[in-house]
Amino acid sequence: MRASIWKVCNTCENSSIKETIARAHAYDTLLVQKGRxxxxxxxxxxxLVIRGIGYPIVDGEKKGEIFRVxxxxxxxxxxxxxxxxxxxxxxxxxxxxxxxxxxxxKNMVLEQLFFGIYLEKSxxxxxxxxxxxxxxxxEYNSGNGIQLWxxxxxxxxxxxxxGTRDGIYLEFSDRxxxxxxxxxxxxxxxxxxxxxxxxIYTNNTFENNGAGVAVMFSKFITMKNNTFRKxxxxxxxxxxxxxxxxxxxxxxxxxxxxxxxxxxGSNRIKYTDNDFIGNGWAIRVIGACYTNSFKGNNFLxxxxxxxxxxxxxxxxxxxxxxxxxxxxxxxKDGIGxxxxxxxxxxxxxxxxxxxxxxxxxxLFMDIIDFSERVSPVFTPDNLKDAQPLMKVRS
Amino acid sequence: xxxxxxYSFYDLIRSRWSYVYFLFYLxxxxxxxxxxxxxxKAVITLMNVIIVLIPLIGTIFGVMYYYNSREFTELLLxxxxxxxxxxxxxxxxxxxxxxxSLVLGLGIPFVLYGLMQSNAIFDFSLLLVTGAFxxxxxxxxxxxxxxxxxxxxxxxxxxxxxxLFLAVIYDGLFLMSLIVFEExxxxxxxxxxxxxxxxxxxxxxxxxxxxxxxxxGYTGAIFKKFFGTNLGFLISLAILLLWTILPILGLRYKAGxxxx
Numbered sequence: 001m002r003a004s005i006w007k008v009c010n011t012c013e014n015s016s017i018k019e020t021i022a023r024a025h026a027y028d029t030l031l032v033q034k035g036r037x038x039x040x041x042x043x044x045x046x047x048l049v050i051r052g053i054g055y056p057i058v059d060g061e062k063k064g065e066i067f068r069v070x071x072x073x074x075x076x077x078x079x080x081x082x083x084x085x086x087x088x089x090x091x092x093x094x095x096x097x098x099x100x101x102x103x104x105x106k107n108m109v110l111e112q113l114f115f116g117i118y119l120e121k122s123x124x125x126x127x128x129x130x131x132x133x134x135x136x137x138x139e140y141n142s143g144n145g146i147q148l149w150x151x152x153x154x155x156x157x158x159x160x161x162x163g164t165r166d167g168i169y170l171e172f173s174d175r176x177x178x179x180x181x182x183x184x185x186x187x188x189x190x191x192x193x194x195x196x197x198x199x200i201y202t203n204n205t206f207e208n209n210g211a212g213v214a215v216m217f218s219k220f221i222t223m224k225n226n227t228f229r230k231x232x233x234x235x236x237x238x239x240x241x242x243x244x245x246x247x248x249x250x251x252x253x254x255x256x257x258x259x260x261x262x263x264x265g266s267n268r269i270k271y272t273d274n275d276f277i278g279n280g281w282a283i284r285v286i287g288a289c290y291t292n293s294f295k296g297n298n299f300l301x302x303x304x305x306x307x308x309x310x311x312x313x314x315x316x317x318x319x320x321x322x323x324x325x326x327x328x329x330x331x332k333d334g335i336g337x338x339x340x341x342x343x344x345x346x347x348x349x350x351x352x353x354x355x356x357x358x359x360x361x362x363l364f365m366d367i368i369d370f371s372e373r374v375s376p377v378f379t380p381d382n383l384k385d386a387q388p389l390m391k392v393r394s
Numbered sequence: 395x396x397x398x399x400x401y402s403f404y405d406l407i408r409s410r411w412s413y414v415y416f417l418f419y420l421x422x423x424x425x426x427x428x429x430x431x432x433x434x435k436a437v438i439t440l441m442n443v444i445i446v447l448i449p450l451i452g453t454i455f456g457v458m459y460y461y462n463s464r465e466f467t468e469l470l471l472x473x474x475x476x477x478x479x480x481x482x483x484x485x486x487x488x489x490x491x492x493x494x495s496l497v498l499g500l501g502i503p504f505v506l507y508g509l510m511q512s513n514a515i516f517d518f519s520l521l522l523v524t525g526a527f528x529x530x531x532x533x534x535x536x537x538x539x540x541x542x543x544x545x546x547x548x549x550x551x552x553x554x555x556x557x558l559f560l561a562v563i564y565d566g567l568f569l570m571s572l573i574v575f576e577e578x579x580x581x582x583x584x585x586x587x588x589x590x591x592x593x594x595x596x597x598x599x600x601x602x603x604x605x606x607x608x609x610x611g612y613t614g615a616i617f618k619k620f621f622g623t624n625l626g627f628l629i630s631l632a633i634l635l636l637w638t639i640l641p642i643l644g645l646r647y648k649a650g651x652x653x654x
Contacts, residue, residue: 234618280609301435301438323435349569349573352573352576353572353573353576353580355572355576355580355581355583355584355617356569356572356573356584357609358584358585358588358594358598358609359565359568359569359594360597360601360609361441361442361597361601362445362565362594362597363442363445363446363561363562363565364562364563364565364566364569365565365569366442367562
């Protein structure tokens with residue numbers, strides 16, 4: 001039996017996607033022509049390729065879920081899906097994939113959505129080059145752009161997600177690769193990990209989200225070459241790490257965030273070759289962080305480089321460049337001869353009494369910081385970079 | 395008044411102090427840009443200089459000029475000229491020439507280093523405006539101090555003390571009170587306390603443009619409203635203007651009542 005091609009258009013014999021799917025056989029292709037299809041709860045229960053020609057609009061008219069994929073080997077390509085129904089009891093999604101393997105979702109445009117792409121207990125799939133534009137206003141009645149729940153071995157590539165609750169959300173999802181996505185203007189997090197291990201995310205951009213990336217309760221996450229920009233606000237972070245162990249954070253750029261990285265209860269993490277530029281706090285350590293190492297990072301013009309709230313330090317700082325380092329290098333080996341103490345007394349004071357932030361950069365604080373730097377009393381005295389670089393690592 | 399203003403202005407320029415001041419800023423601007431090569435970084439360093447040095451120089455200059463030109467003032471007082479125009483003329487002469495030195499001294503190197511093309515131009519002009527305000531405020535305050543004290547040593551002492559208080563001690567007391575009363579809601583208090591000191595106010599005004607990401611880190615509705623919108627900027631600018639007017643009014647009042 002040969003795979004056949006079904007043409008779907010408003011004026012054709014097959015004018016409904018739903019009915020055409022029922023008629024089609026496994027491994028057939030549906031070519032959906034340009035037009036508007038007012039359909040929802042479209043069940044894809046056999047391996048099909050559903051391809052849109054000229055971005056046909058699938059309008060759910062706010063009635064409920066739109067595509068539900070329950071079969072393996074399904075490809076959805078080039079559809080424009082709008083008006084997903086908002087529900088407070090069901091997580092309605094534009095595309096929901098349930099327990100299927102080897103699926104591909106690509107070149108889709110999703111607008112006016114609740115949840116965008118929802119992968120449930122699925123694996124070995126690819127979510128590629130989709131554009132998800134939400135209009136979320138409140139956290140309680142908005143959904144996530146791309147959500148992975150108990151899904152593994154999935155690639156999320158080159159998507160653009162904006163205006164949703166969490167741009168990309170992973171829960172209990174292992175071995176997921178997330179690359180070259182742009183996640184911006186989301187209410188909560190650009191990318192959110194919960195109980196997900198061995199995941200990799202690289203070359204993504206996170207801009208102006210509640211927090212860029214929140215990584216929580218996960219192990220062995222690799223984070224490389226991402227850009228975190230302009231995550232501003234009272235509880236806004238470029239990256240929020242909570243209960244993370246054995247991760248690698250390398251080559252990322254943190255620019256103009258209120259807090260570059262907020263670290264809590266995270267151990268054995270390697271921070272290398274990152275750039276922290278113009279953040280309020282480059283790194284804020286809340287507590288219970290042990291055996292982390294910070295090597296070869298650039299700290300440029302942050303209001304505070306490192307903030308610590310305890311006197312105990314078990315983390316290593318070595319070979320970083322600090323723009324506020326004032327030491328000298330007599331032996332000309334490129335490494336400063338005097339250690340640099342990145343924790344200012346002022347950051348300790350601000351931790352205690354947040355209102356004191358209005359004294360930022362005042363002469364009085366500079367004098368106090370200087371005296372604390374000479375003889376540390378309040379800040380951990382072994383917290384120092386003994387080999388600060390003289391020149392910016394390029 | 396304009397005549398006296400002109401006289402004071404030319405007098406200062408002739409006395410070479412204006413040149414020294416101008417050259418100092420010129421050198422500072424060039425050195426900063428030479429070492430940093432980055433206009434926005436230089437603006438941050440410059441801020442520290444501006445909020446500490448300008449008040450100091452304004453104060454010392456104001457007191458010095460008043461005491462030095464005392465004899466001339468007495469001569470003028472013998473003429474049929476309004477008192478307020480004599481003192482206003484002198485005040486604007488001093489403050490004007492200091493501001494001119496500042497604006498030219500810092501402006502020239504920055505313009506030469508391509509400020510016009512960089513996006514730091516707004517930060518930089520804000521810096522100069524604040525500097526000008528601070529000059530006017532502190533020259534005014536020092537004139538008031540000088541006119542109230544016949545004794546030069548005392549006058550100098552008070553003027554320097556005023557600077558020391560506003561630049562350093564005030565912040566110390568401010569910080570201490572914040573820490574002592576940390577159990578209470580303090581955001582209103584801290585904003586009001588900032589506004590009450592022109593140096594702190596100018597600092598905040600500049601920080602609103604430079605370190606906004608850190609200022610937004612604190613959770614407080616009032617802070618958020620103040621720092622997060624243009625409201626804070628406008629209020630700070632308005633209060634700075636008020637700070638400039640108050641010493642001038644004080645000077646007029648003192649000058650009108652004083653028995654020479």
